[in-house]
Amino acid sequence: MRILLTGVAGFIGAHTAIELINNGHTVVGIDNMNAYYEPSLKKARLAYIRKCTSKNKGLFSFSQKDIADLPAMEKIFKKGKFDKVCNLAAQAGVRYSFENPASYIHSNIVGFFNILELCVKYKIKHLIYASSSSVYGNNSKVPFAEQDCTDNPQSLYAATKKSNELMANVYMQQRNLSCTGLRFFTVYGPWGRPDMAPYKFMKKILEGEPIEVFNKGKLSRDFSYIKDIVKGIVAVIEGPNKSKHPIYNIGNRQPVELTDFIRTIEDTTGKKAKKVMKGMQKGDVYTTFASTLLLEQDYNFKPNTPLKNGIAEFYKWYTDFYKVE
Numbered sequence: 001m002r003i004l005l006t007g008v009a010g011f012i013g014a015h016t017a018i019e020l021i022n023n024g025h026t027v028v029g030i031d032n033m034n035a036y037y038e039p040s041l042k043k044a045r046l047a048y049i050r051k052c053t054s055k056n057k058g059l060f061s062f063s064q065k066d067i068a069d070l071p072a073m074e075k076i077f078k079k080g081k082f083d084k085v086c087n088l089a090a091q092a093g094v095r096y097s098f099e100n101p102a103s104y105i106h107s108n109i110v111g112f113f114n115i116l117e118l119c120v121k122y123k124i125k126h127l128i129y130a131s132s133s134s135v136y137g138n139n140s141k142v143p144f145a146e147q148d149c150t151d152n153p154q155s156l157y158a159a160t161k162k163s164n165e166l167m168a169n170v171y172m173q174q175r176n177l178s179c180t181g182l183r184f185f186t187v188y189g190p191w192g193r194p195d196m197a198p199y200k201f202m203k204k205i206l207e208g209e210p211i212e213v214f215n216k217g218k219l220s221r222d223f224s225y226i227k228d229i230v231k232g233i234v235a236v237i238e239g240p241n242k243s244k245h246p247i248y249n250i251g252n253r254q255p256v257e258l259t260d261f262i263r264t265i266e267d268t269t270g271k272k273a274k275k276v277m278k279g280m281q282k283g284d285v286y287t288t289f290a291s292t293l294l295l296e297q298d299y300n301f302k303p304n305t306p307l308k309n310g311i312a313e314f315y316k317w318y319t320d321f322y323k324v325e
């Protein structure tokens with residue numbers, strides 16, 4: 001298949017590209033390489049994609065483009081003759097949406113709208129796009145199931161992801177575009193995102209710096225290992241042109257308390273964390289916990305990486321990449 005993958009230099013995008021290319025698909029990757037976090041890490045991920053797919057050299061190309069730039073994106077679609085599109089490009093992060101809300105409208109609303117329009121115009125068979133567990137807000141019913149209420153997002157980030165789901169619904173019903181939304185739950189692992197807790201904790205613990213623990217550690221997250229998640233994304237991309245459901249949770253279905261997560265990093269690194277207990281952060285939610293029954297039924301999704309192993313892989317990558325002794 002010929003696949004357009006947006007956000008290819010991002011954490012999830014880079015891993016997804018490698019899997020798709022090594023499965024024999026042609027991937028055109030685009031990313032605007034913005035400086036929300038170090039562009040050097042994004043560049044290194046692109047080099048890693050090339051390294052891991054060197055046996056399939058002709059199958060990958062990269063173009064630095066912004067999904068909010070309609071004329072530039074139209075050229076990509078026109079030339080690409082894609083079968084499917086996987087849209088992972090977005091302004092991510094809950095906390096940053098209080099600092100720079102406009103960047104969320106730019107990438108997640110205007111950019112996503114362009115993707116939808118171009119998918120219709122160029123008769124894309126299936127659009128797979130990233131949503132987020134944050135759409136569940138502070139729902140108290142767990143595990144979170146796809147049909148639960150998602151009307152109370154706690155941040156503009158979550159509101160843009162919920163908007164994507166609504167926009168995709170309209171394009172499915174009125175424009176006959178086949179769309180599948182994947183709600184990700186705190187993904188971690190090698191090449192992870194520097195703005196997320198797993199990375200920040202690893203870095204600070206290794207450097208002997210204090211870590212901020214929000215809500216005194218009484219928060220839990222359905223930490224999901226990147227390799228498990230990529231298997232799920234690729235199964236949906238390679239699957240039928242129309243999913244049985246418009247939206248799927250893609251998580252680990254096993255929430256872990258922050259304090260236990262930190263303890264696993266301490267055990268793996270052999271270093272003690274200096275914890276600074278903080279209150280609840282604006283926009284944060286108390287727990288995330290995915291029900292993944294639908295994805296299991298329809299795509300045989302079975303995450304099976306124990307936290308201890310996932311953290312060990314992350315530690316190995318982190319110390320190699322940053323040359324930590």
Ligand SMILES: NC(=O)c1ccc[n+]([C@@H]2O[C@H](COP(=O)([O-])OP(=O)(O)OC[C@H]3O[C@@H](n4cnc5c(N)ncnc54)[C@H](O)[C@@H]3O)[C@@H](O)[C@H]2O)c1
Pocket residue numbers: 006007008009010011012013030031032033034042065066067068087088089090091092093106107111130131132133183184185186187188193
């Ligand atoms: N990582 C998680 O735990 C998680 C959780 C929930 C949802 N998500 C969603 O999954 C997707 C991938 O997340 P990630 O963790 O890989 O994030 P990431 O920030 O590492 O990757 C996103 C990539 O998109 C690019 N990008 C941003 N705006 C763009 C634009 N306008 N045009 C082109 N490229 C643009 C960025 O440069 C970045 O490389 C995002 O949509 C994110 O919101 C991720």
